[in-house]
Amino acid sequence: MAESVDVGGVTVWPGWLDAGAQAAMVEDIRAVAAAAPFFTPETPRGQKMSVRMTAAGRYGWVSDRKGYRYEPRHPSGVDWPPIPASVLAVWRAVSGVDRDPQCCLVNWYGEGAKMGLHQDRDEADLDMPVVSISLGDEALFRVGGVERGGPTRSIWLRSGDVAVMGGAARLAHHGIDRLRFGSSTLLPRGGRINLTLRVVDQRPAAQLEEACLRV
Numbered sequence: 552m553a554e555s556v557d558v559g560g561v562t563v564w565p566g567w568l569d570a571g572a573q574a575a576m577v578e579d580i581r582a583v584a585a586a587a588p589f590f591t592p593e594t595p596r597g598q599k600m601s602v603r604m605t606a607a608g609r610y611g612w613v614s615d616r617k618g619y620r621y622e623p624r625h626p627s628g629v630d631w632p633p634i635p636a637s638v639l640a641v642w643r644a645v646s647g648v649d650r651d652p653q654c655c656l657v658n659w660y661g662e663g664a665k666m667g668l669h670q671d672r673d674e675a676d677l678d679m680p681v682v683s684i685s686l687g688d689e690a691l692f693r694v695g696g697v698e699r700g701g702p703t704r705s706i707w708l709r710s711g712d713v714a715v716m717g718g719a720a721r722l723a724h725h726g727i728d729r730l731r732f733g734s735s736t737l738l739p740r741g742g743r744i745n746l747t748l749r750v751v752d753q754r755p756a757a758q759l760e761e762a763c764l765r766v
């Protein structure tokens with residue numbers, strides 16, 4: 552495996568997945584989307600986001616006029632499908648923690664889609680990292696500090712890259728400025744899929760006690 556790169560406290564592993572593993576993961580995501588179709592989230596103010604979303608795992612992240620939150624079901628009422636084994640394997644290899652993710656958020660970027668600078672802070676245990684997997688077209692990723700308005704750094708994320716946001720970077724502002732649409736042939740009609748893996752809940756009390764007794 553190649554060396555990792557540090558971008559403002561985010562650890563990026565360029566080319567973590569080879570072409571075959573990327574293609575297999577896309578097939579796994581197609582199956583997720585067949586069970587839990589992509590939808591277009593709206594901000595609480597009623598603005599449509601340019602990214603389409605779905606999820607796998609115990610929880611999915613949804614946003615609509617009621618606000619944004621984790622939900623145990625897809626807007627259609629079905630359970631989210633399980634997180635594919637190929638995706639779980641990446642988390643287990645890079646997260647450095649003993650819990651499995653409870654949400655695999657699937658973001659689908661078409662031509663012109665972007666994601667504004669934001670923090671991910673809807674999860675209860677911020678000691679748990681977020682792991683991101685990029686598939687398809689290259690995307691200009693920007694990361695800043697915990698405070699809004701500070702300096703930012705940018706890096707192109709490419710298909711197969713894995714990023715780990717832990718420690719101080721967990722609350723860093725970040726976003727996707729733009730895609731190089733059509734830069735990858737992984738998705739036949741172009742675009743980008745980003746998977747973000749998250750632990751949503753606080754660790755169960757029984758596990759907390761166990762952890763305390765061990766020290």
Ligand code: MD3
Pocket residue numbers: 561656658666671681683690694714716720721722723724725726727745747
């Ligand atoms: C840095 N997604 O879903 S992934 C998101 O490419 C999100 O779709 C972007 O931001 C995407 O919330 C960026 C990389 C990422 C994810 C979470 C982070 C970077 C992060 C949390 C803290 C700091």
Ligand code: FE
Pocket residue numbers: 669670671725
């Ligand atoms: Fe985010």
